[in-house]
């Protein structure tokens with residue numbers, strides 16, 4: 001079914017989950033466009049949005065990925081008619097709707113005119129990381145089981161089941177989240193939740209990627225997809241300079257056809273994860289043109 005409502009879907013995606021969700025929502029609205037957070041941030045012009053706007057992104061450490069947070073901090077949403085967010089996650093979404101509203105309130109200079117979320121949706125998909133910055137006991141040392149084909153198929157069925165309801169709610173411009181936010185203190189984020197957001201905002205440890213040189217073919221695909229341009233080919237070998245920014249998207253780790261990239265303690269070569277059909281070109285297309 002399609003609906004005659006115009007909208008902009010603004011996305012960030014490391015392994016294709018959020019891209020797929022944005023693409024499918026867009027397909028239901030004739031004038032919808034899917035745009036990259038990174039490309040919008042890469043323009044020098046102020047970003048002013050109107051009409052219907054949806055942010056579609058993965059949960060990172062119970063909250064927003066850094067580029068998405070930065071985007072929401074800077075964007076002008078005063079003329080937006082309908083605002084929603086749809087987060088993809090691996091089973092622990094936290095309260096990211098509350099985080100978005102908190103940012104919107106803080107960045108507004110007019111409390112009465114602050115634009116908050118009308119609706120918030122979340123969809124559980126495959127967790128694309130064995131939790132690379134976590135200490136060993138918290139890492140998923142059997143992550144390859146989570147990404148086994150039967151789980152990927154189950155995830156695709158769940159997406160097929162859940163998305164039509166989300167699309168119908170967007171088309172009807174429901175505002176259940178706004179009502180909940182007004183009436184429930186919890187929707188604003190517990191103290192612990194706020195602490196986690198602050199921790200993730202601050203100096204998260206740099207991801208330590210480990211290259212298996214005997215497996216690496218020096219194809220450069222990890223550099224191609226790197227959303228923050230941290231990965232740099234030096235003398236034909238990929239490197240992850242510590243001084244460069246990392247968005248923790250896990251594109252490099254998951255895209256490597258040889259599984260030559262390990263992260264901290266997880267160096268197994270028993271599978272990597274991209275949403276089925278996602279290509280390196282699709283991920284790389286999110287980057288701003290230099």
Ligand SMILES: Cc1cc2nc3c(=O)[nH]c(=O)nc-3n(C[C@H](O)[C@H](O)[C@H](O)COP(=O)(O)O)c2cc1C
Nearest residue numbers: 013014015016017018058059061062090091092128
């Ligand atoms: C750095 C990082 C942190 C994550 N933190 C969480 C989390 O706190 N809770 C959760 O349920 N999933 C978490 N995930 C899993 C992703 O949210 C999930 O796999 C998402 O669908 C990936 O979407 P993408 O392919 O669009 O990047 C995390 C993933 C990464 C890379």
Ligand code: SF4
Nearest residue numbers: 216217219220222256
């Ligand atoms: S994608 Fe893999 S094989 Fe290609 S350069 Fe990077 S680490 Fe090496």
Ligand code: SF4
Nearest residue numbers: 226246247249250252
């Ligand atoms: S190095 Fe690049 S591709 Fe790898 S996780 Fe960081 S931002 Fe993503």
